[in-house]
Amino acid sequence: MEFAGRTRSPSSPRLQAHPAGRLVVSVLAGLLFALSAVGGARAQEDTELVEGRVAAEIDSVSDRRIRERLEASFESLEDLSTVEVAVRSGIVRLQGIVDTVRARDLADELARQIQGVSVVVNDVEVDRSVGRRLTLASARLRDRAWSLLDALPLLTIAIAVFGASIVFSRIVILWDRPFVWLVKNVFLRDLARQGVRLLVVVFGVLIALEIMDATSLIGVVLGAAGVVGLAVGFALRDLVENYLASILLSLKRPFEPRDLVRIEGHLGSVARLTSRATILVTPDGNHVRIPNANVFKATIENFTKNPQRRFEFGIAVGVDEDLVAASELGIGILKDMIGVIDDPAPYSRIDELGDSSVTLTFFGWIDQRQTSFEKVRSVAIRLVKQAFDRNEIEMPEPIVRVRVEGTPERRTPEKGRTTPSDAHGTGDVSAETHVDDLIDVDRDASGEDLLEGKGVAE
Numbered sequence: 001m002e003f004a005g006r007t008r009s010p011s012s013p014r015l016q017a018h019p020a021g022r023l024v025v026s027v028l029a030g031l032l033f034a035l036s037a038v039g040g041a042r043a044q045e046d047t048e049l050v051e052g053r054v055a056a057e058i059d060s061v062s063d064r065r066i067r068e069r070l071e072a073s074f075e076s077l078e079d080l081s082t083v084e085v086a087v088r089s090g091i092v093r094l095q096g097i098v099d100t101v102r103a104r105d106l107a108d109e110l111a112r113q114i115q116g117v118s119v120v121v122n123d124v125e126v127d128r129s130v131g132r133r134l135t136l137a138s139a140r141l142r143d144r145a146w147s148l149l150d151a152l153p154l155l156t157i158a159i160a161v162f163g164a165s166i167v168f169s170r171i172v173i174l175w176d177r178p179f180v181w182l183v184k185n186v187f188l189r190d191l192a193r194q195g196v197r198l199l200v201v202v203f204g205v206l207i208a209l210e211i212m213d214a215t216s217l218i219g220v221v222l223g224a225a226g227v228v229g230l231a232v233g234f235a236l237r238d239l240v241e242n243y244l245a246s247i248l249l250s251l252k253r254p255f256e257p258r259d260l261v262r263i264e265g266h267l268g269s270v271a272r273l274t275s276r277a278t279i280l281v282t283p284d285g286n287h288v289r290i291p292n293a294n295v296f297k298a299t300i301e302n303f304t305k306n307p308q309r310r311f312e313f314g315i316a317v318g319v320d321e322d323l324v325a326a327s328e329l330g331i332g333i334l335k336d337m338i339g340v341i342d343d344p345a346p347y348s349r350i351d352e353l354g355d356s357s358v359t360l361t362f363f364g365w366i367d368q369r370q371t372s373f374e375k376v377r378s379v380a381i382r383l384v385k386q387a388f389d390r391n392e393i394e395m396p397e398p399i400v401r402v403r404v405e406g407t408p409e410r411r412t413p414e415k416g417r418t419t420p421s422d423a424h425g426t427g428d429v430s431a432e433t434h435v436d437d438l439i440d441v442d443r444d445a446s447g448e449d450l451l452e453g454k455g456v457a458e
Contacts, residue, residue, distance in 0.1 A: 063087040079103040090118040158208035165204020169197040245292035246275045259304040311377040316357035318394035330384045339371040340364045
């Protein structure tokens with residue numbers, strides 16, 4: 001209706017009134033609407049075409065800028081000067097031949113860092129010809145040789161500093177008084193010396209690396225040392241365990257040189273404590289080496305820690321004997337005996353009642369610094385037995401009677417009692433020194449002994 005109103009003319013009432021006029025008006029309105037629709041479509045197509053041309057021009061400019069920037073970057077790097085660049089719609093294609101894989105990867109990395117690049121197609125090849133490889137290797141060796149010659153004065157100074165640190169470290173550990181004043185234990189004293197020496201050498205190495213401007217090597221060396229230390233620790237686990245046990249044993253000092261000990265069933269006197277094993281000298285004069293790890297974990301029975309040691313022995317007497325009188329007789333012999341101390345005093349007890357005898361056990365104490373345990377015990381048994389014989393105290397042997405039916409029993413005539421004389425007296429009960437002499441020889445022949453000096457009190 002609006003379109004008809006716009007086309008209204010002075011004669012329109014007539015046309016509208018006439019049927020033919022209405023038909024003409026309708027046809028004209030349709031033509032005008034069709035012409036307006038065609039004009040709008042053409043306008044939209046023209047707009048899209050303009051926008052496409054503008055976008056293509058923008059992409060072309062962006063691709064050109066990317067290519068120019070990459071070409072400038074590659075030309076500034078000698079290894080990438082032969083790389084060719086092609087860019088289309090943000091897709092970069094690299095072509096050419098380079099000398100190393102590192103150069104090919106560097107070209108790819110540079111292309112990906114530029115804004116606007118969507119995809120990088122790296123078709124760069126690495127030249128692996130023998131002649132080219134030899135040429136590059138010789139060039140690198142030549143460059144490194146010249147670099148070494150340039151750094152030779154600094155290298156000489158760095159080596160001199162390192163050598164001076166080694167000499168100074170040896171001079172420091174020869175100064176014994178500070179270490180003796182700080183640490184009484186000989187093993188810890190040696191560890192302190194080695195630690196100070198290591199610190200001086202490490203300080204010299206740091207100064208030398210600083211002179212060479214190579215302090216970055218410290219991290220590499222420490223990392224390699226950590227890995228190597230872990231591998232060596234697993235491979236030498238027993239050795240490290242024995243070494244740590246030797247440190248703890250030298251600190252706690254469960255025994256001293258010449259102490260009589262029993263370790264893992266081995267009885268002997270301590271000769272030396274080394275960084276790996278404990279050396280014992282058995283009463284037979286043999287040497288026994290026990291790993292320190294086993295010594296540290298074992299139960300140690302030290303017979304010398306307390307100079308007083310108790311001995312004991314048992315004697316069987318007849319069931320009809322006066323046990324109190326027999327006990328007093330034996331105790332009296334031990335009290336009068338040379339080598340048996342008075343405090344603690346000797347005593348006895350009844351241990352076992354057998355079929356034909358009663359076992360009396362006698363106890364006495366000795367001072368191991370003056371007398372021998374084995375000798376005193378031996379003499380004590382002999383003297384008590386002689387006293388029993390003199391006083392006609394029966395010491396029966398086990399009796400087994402076998403009776404055969406039909407055979408008359410025969411009586412064995414009783415033999416006369418013999419009383420051995422005490423002509424030899426007490427005998428020698430002095431302390432045994434032969435093993436101590438063997439220990440002195442061993443300690444003089446070997447330098448390492450972690451039992452020198454004082455340990456840490458429990």
